[in-house]
Amino acid sequence: xxxxxxxxxxxxxxxxxxxxxxxxxxxxxxxxxxxxxxxxxxxxxxxxxxxxxxxxxxxxxxxxxxxxxxxxxxxxxxxxxxxxxxxxxxxxxxxxxxxxxxxxxxxxxxxxxxxxxxxxxxxxxxxxxxxxxxxxxxxxxxxxxxxxxxxxxxxxxxxxxxxxxxxxxxxxxxxxxxxxxxxxxxxxxxxxxxxxxxxxxxxxxxxxxxxxxxxxxxxxxxxxxxxxxxxxxxxxxxxxxxxxxxxxxxxxxxxxxxxxxxxxxxxxxxxxxxxxxxxxxxxxxxxxxxxxxxxxxxxxxxxxxxxxxxxxxxxxxxxxxxxxxxxxxxxxxxxxxxxxxxxxxxxxxxxxxxxxxxxxxxxxxxxxxxxxxxxxxxxxxxxxxxxxxx
Amino acid sequence: xxxxxxxxxxxxxxxxxxxxxxxxxxxxxxxxxxxxxxxxxxxxxxxxxxxxxxxxxxxxxxxxxxxxxxxxxxxxxxxxxxxxxxxxxxxxxxxxxxxxxxxxxxxxxxxxxxxxxxxxxxxxxxxxxxxxxxxxxxxxxxxxxxxxxxxxxx
Numbered sequence: 001x002x003x004x005x006x007x008x009x010x011x012x013x014x015x016x017x018x019x020x021x022x023x024x025x026x027x028x029x030x031x032x033x034x035x036x037x038x039x040x041x042x043x044x045x046x047x048x049x050x051x052x053x054x055x056x057x058x059x060x061x062x063x064x065x066x067x068x069x070x071x072x073x074x075x076x077x078x079x080x081x082x083x084x085x086x087x088x089x090x091x092x093x094x095x096x097x098x099x100x101x102x103x104x105x106x107x108x109x110x111x112x113x114x115x116x117x118x119x120x121x122x123x124x125x126x127x128x129x130x131x132x133x134x135x136x137x138x139x140x141x142x143x144x145x146x147x148x149x150x151x152x153x154x155x156x157x158x159x160x161x162x163x164x165x166x167x168x169x170x171x172x173x174x175x176x177x178x179x180x181x182x183x184x185x186x187x188x189x190x191x192x193x194x195x196x197x198x199x200x201x202x203x204x205x206x207x208x209x210x211x212x213x214x215x216x217x218x219x220x221x222x223x224x225x226x227x228x229x230x231x232x233x234x235x236x237x238x239x240x241x242x243x244x245x246x247x248x249x250x251x252x253x254x255x256x257x258x259x260x261x262x263x264x265x266x267x268x269x270x271x272x273x274x275x276x277x278x279x280x281x282x283x284x285x286x287x288x289x290x291x292x293x294x295x296x297x298x299x300x301x302x303x304x305x306x307x308x309x310x311x312x313x314x315x316x317x318x319x320x321x322x323x324x325x326x327x328x329x330x331x332x333x334x335x336x337x338x339x340x341x342x343x344x345x346x347x348x349x350x351x352x353x354x355x356x357x358x359x360x361x362x363x364x365x366x367x368x369x370x371x372x373x374x375x376x377x378x379x380x381x382x383x384x385x386x387x388x389x390x
Numbered sequence: 391x392x393x394x395x396x397x398x399x400x401x402x403x404x405x406x407x408x409x410x411x412x413x414x415x416x417x418x419x420x421x422x423x424x425x426x427x428x429x430x431x432x433x434x435x436x437x438x439x440x441x442x443x444x445x446x447x448x449x450x451x452x453x454x455x456x457x458x459x460x461x462x463x464x465x466x467x468x469x470x471x472x473x474x475x476x477x478x479x480x481x482x483x484x485x486x487x488x489x490x491x492x493x494x495x496x497x498x499x500x501x502x503x504x505x506x507x508x509x510x511x512x513x514x515x516x517x518x519x520x521x522x523x524x525x526x527x528x529x530x531x532x533x534x535x536x537x538x539x540x541x542x543x544x
Contacts, residue, residue: 124481124484127478127479127480128480128481131480136533137420137424137533138446138502138503139503140480141533141535141537142491142503142504142505142537142539143476143479143480143482143486143489143491143505144476144491144503145476145478145479145480147474147476148474151474151475152472152473152474152491152493154474155472155473155474155516156471156516159472159516200477201475201477201478201488202476202477203474203475203476203478204474204475204477205474206474250503251493251503252493252501252502252503257471257472257493
């Protein structure tokens with residue numbers, strides 16, 4: 001396998017969900033404190049040289065220029081802070097940027113995170129803010145929402161491969177089962193296929209329970225050079241592969257609506273650098289903003305053949321205990337999707353899994369993990385491969 | 391063919407609020423696309439270098455990176471590639487929900503997203519023949535973009 005690019009030595013995550021009265025600065029502080037508390041050998045003021053933080057929208061809180069704000073609130077001024085935006089992949093962009101910083105040897109200890117505060121805004125308001133990540137004059141102007149974009153992907157997938165609404169529902173059911181095992185998840189309750197099928201239509205064939213919720217939350221990682229990792233922990237998790245691609249901002253201009261080119265390219269890059277194949281992955285966090293997105297991700301990542309994603313979930317292969325458990329955290333669907341926090345939160349879950357700290361949702365013996373995070377209609381796609389430090 | 395570099399016909403000067411370059415050419419922009427829509431014309435651009443028909447109009451051809459193009463009018467006829475029915479819309483569309491949107495592949499090649507009107511939602515089908523039409527309403531404030539939409543072909 002490939003050598004380490006950088007090492008995660010600690011991970012922190014806030015409780016995800018409806019966090020009434022707490023804003024991004026406080027949620028981010030909660031995640032950062034969690035990461036600091038887990039790493040007693042870290043002196044943040046002395047050791048952390050920079051912050052890389054992802055957040056999608058300034059509209060929720062009427063607050064821009066958040067990089068210095070978050071840095072200030074965790075007491076790390078005057079270190080430099082970088083804010084990245086890639087819609088739902090904002091903090092995966094932050095993580096990848098931080099990898100460049102480490103690999104360039106500019107820094108050797110940095111903080112990477114993400115945050116979003118959404119639940120104080122109405123569902124309609126959130127729909128409109130999220131829609132800003134699609135093309136305004138041609139998608140938003142035509143009344144196309146994000147569920148609408150993924151609804152069109154789902155219709156294409158069903159038409160081409162015979163994927164069923166029941167198979168979509170099984171992704172949601174699985175991720176709720178996993179979320180119920182994660183005390184930080186937004187939803188802790190189990191749902192049935194029937195619950196999904198009978199839930200309100202949002203953008204046919206996607207129903208309410210095919211869609212991730214709006215959530216509040218933050219996530220944080222302490223990332224170091226591989227050489228520095230042992231100073232902070234005996235059990236680092238190494239990032240051994242990274243990939244990143246962009247597609248058209250809009251869905252309409254693509255050759256294929258039932259595959260995500262960015263995920264195919266980013267995973268090829270990450271697998272190649274890590275010198276692994278899909279078969280080597282023991283546990284994965286995937287971008288299930290809508291159930292169809294997880295099914296498409298299975299195929300684009302090579303977890304199954306093209307068109308067989310619905311069958312893969314139906315067979316239980318991606319369930320805890322299955323061949324390739326996905327979204328053990330509950331995924332965006334049950335853990336929640338505070339947009340900017342999601343990418344780094346996926347990395348947090350893989351860190352917990354590969355350090356054997358995932359408690360009731362632990363994948364036994366997991367050594368190699370993967371995260372797949374997409375922004376917008378898969379206009380941004382980022383894949384990382386992780387390996388337990390030897 | 392209306393060149394993106396070249397002079398306007400009197401007819402267009404009269405009706406249009408086109409954004410032009412110093413030579414008077416209608417620039418290949420979003421705003422100009424919608425100004426054509428106000429004239430009930432669905433327009434794309436054709437790259438002079440690789441001859442690709444590009445929509446939405448833009449200054450650099452995404453296929454060959456050519457920068458010279460001409461406006462061409464699309465017939466607006468095409469087939470539905472995929473669709474969805476939006477039940478939970480952004481606020482400005484709440485009055486008309488549920489409504490259908492889809493992606494239509496036009497005969498000339500471009501794939502356009504748009505609302506599909508004048509069809510029963512239960513009768514929407516991939517592959518159905520559609521025809522573009524235009525709303526007559528032009529908003530008074532930005533964005534002053536009259537919408538195109540699709541309806542079943544005659």
